[in-house]
Amino acid sequence: MDKCFADNGNKCTILRTKNCKGCKFFKTQKQAEESEKKAMNRIESLDTHMRDNIINLYFLGGFR
Numbered sequence: 001m002d003k004c005f006a007d008n009g010n011k012c013t014i015l016r017t018k019n020c021k022g023c024k025f026f027k028t029q030k031q032a033e034e035s036e037k038k039a040m041n042r043i044e045s046l047d048t049h050m051r052d053n054i055i056n057l058y059f060l061g062g063f064r
Contacts, residue, residue, distance in 0.1 A: 005032035 004026045006014040014025055027035065043054055 002028040005029045 012018040
């Protein structure tokens with residue numbers, strides 16, 4: 001079984017407690033990268049006003 005992208009040895013970098021067995025957030029590193037790329041493409045496809053609002057809210061003004 002592949003390692004989850006959030007598994008940092010003794011802790012999960014996403015959830016407060018590490019309980020990997022049956023975790024619904026499990027993704028391999030490759031799946032996480034593909035998901036992030038898809039999200040960024042979606043953000044980039046939005047109109048300027050919406051894109052700027054998302055950038056300011058979630059990226060604190062620093063986009064890439």
